[in-house]
Amino acid sequence: MQPVSRRQYPMALFTALSVSVGFLALTTPLASAHLEDRIVAVVNSDLIMLSDVKREFASQQERIKQQHRGDDLAQHLKLAESMALTKMIERKLQLQEAKARKVEVSDQEVKVAFEQMKQQGGAIDPSNPQNARAVHDQLTLLKVIDREVRGNIMVGESEMKRYYQGHRDRFALPEEYTLSQILVPSRSRDGAADALTKIRKAMDELKRGEKFEDVALQYSDGPNALQGGRIGFVRRGELLPTIERAIAPLVPGGISDIVESTDGFHIFRVEDKKTKQYRPFQEVQHEIQGLVFEQKTEDGFQSWLADLKNKAYIEIKF
Numbered sequence: 001m002q003p004v005s006r007r008q009y010p011m012a013l014f015t016a017l018s019v020s021v022g023f024l025a026l027t028t029p030l031a032s033a034h035l036e037d038r039i040v041a042v043v044n045s046d047l048i049m050l051s052d053v054k055r056e057f058a059s060q061q062e063r064i065k066q067q068h069r070g071d072d073l074a075q076h077l078k079l080a081e082s083m084a085l086t087k088m089i090e091r092k093l094q095l096q097e098a099k100a101r102k103v104e105v106s107d108q109e110v111k112v113a114f115e116q117m118k119q120q121g122g123a124i125d126p127s128n129p130q131n132a133r134a135v136h137d138q139l140t141l142l143k144v145i146d147r148e149v150r151g152n153i154m155v156g157e158s159e160m161k162r163y164y165q166g167h168r169d170r171f172a173l174p175e176e177y178t179l180s181q182i183l184v185p186s187r188s189r190d191g192a193a194d195a196l197t198k199i200r201k202a203m204d205e206l207k208r209g210e211k212f213e214d215v216a217l218q219y220s221d222g223p224n225a226l227q228g229g230r231i232g233f234v235r236r237g238e239l240l241p242t243i244e245r246a247i248a249p250l251v252p253g254g255i256s257d258i259v260e261s262t263d264g265f266h267i268f269r270v271e272d273k274k275t276k277q278y279r280p281f282q283e284v285q286h287e288i289q290g291l292v293f294e295q296k297t298e299d300g301f302q303s304w305l306a307d308l309k310n311k312a313y314i315e316i317k318f
Contacts, residue, residue: 041085042315043092048085057084085318093308095137098144105139113139149300153293160288164281171279174236177247178272180212180229183222185264199258199265206255212269221264230271243268 041048060080068076113135114126124131164171182202186195202219206212213228220229236244246256247268256268281288 038317040316040318041089042313042317043089044096044313046092046096048088048092052088053081053085056088057081060084082318085316089314089316090305090309091137091141093305093312094141094144096312097148097308098140101144101147103140103144103147105136105143109139110135145301149304150297153296153300155289155292155296159292160285161281163288163292164284168278171284173277173279175276176236176274177234177270179231179234179247180216180269180271181222181224181231182212182216182220182229182267183225183264184219185221187264195265196258199267203258203267206267212255229269 037049037051039047040050057080064076184195184199186192202215205215216225216229224230246259250270252270252272254270259266
């Protein structure tokens with residue numbers, strides 16, 4: 001078994017911190033005072049108030065109001081409020097578990113978090129006690145998840161190989177072609193008819209068995225005409241979709257139909273074609289290790305959270 005280091009994700013961390021603090025900033029204490037406050041949930045020994053829920057989904061509320069109207073608005077607001085409450089219950093449970101496990105966050109860690117958020121463009125006032133509490137709680141959550149979930153995750157080589165076999169297309173290399181072309185540009189709308197006539201003459205020559213190189217030399221106005229129209233090596237995805245569709249079914253030596261593009265009219269010949277290949281396991285092993293680790297972390301987190309819920313006393317009064 002190979003242990004995976006407990007990595008830190010600063011951008012994700014500070015995005016989460018900014019969002020948490022942003023919720024607090026949307027509703028002032030004065031606005032909260034006008035709410036008819038009441039208990040909406042009991043989570044073990046903690047209470048969640050209606051005003052807390054309103055603050056939690058304030059930003060979503062504004063977005064939903066801009067996107068929906070009438071009964072549809074009411075339905076989406078109710079759903080968002082319910083999801084906000086669920087999120088708050090889960091956060092309470094995690095913070096309670098952190099306290100029980102004696103997970104601590106120092107003032108210095110909070111200070112460093114504020115400084116890093118500032119460096120990343122966050123305009124958050126560290127002197128605001130609510131902001132400080134939000135950052136403290138978010139760091140606490142990250143610490144307890146790191147200790148209780150991520151720290152227990154191991155990724156074995158057999159798991160990585162199973163992932164590799166089950167997701168091979170993720171590690172596929174694009175098909176590769178060696179191409180030649182005959183290109184007749186259509187430099188204007190009036191010239192398109194003449195260009196089409198010329199490319200059709202080239203196609204007739206090819207159908208009569210003339211060599212592609214000779215026909216390219218005679219008819220092509222492309223930059224590679226003197227080299228028999230040889231373009232060289234290209235990868236799937238580098239060409240226009242219309243061209244790729246035309247050459248995809250061709251085997252080496254195969255000649256396409258006439259293809260129109262913004263450059264004019266083309267005829268392509270596939271000189272060589274390498275079918276789809278895959279990056280070797282050894283080359284992508286580290287990448288797979290990270291992917292499997294994150295999947296196992298998510299699964300472990302959901303299992304851990306479900307266990308916290310099962311052991312908790314939760315009463316919803318919504």
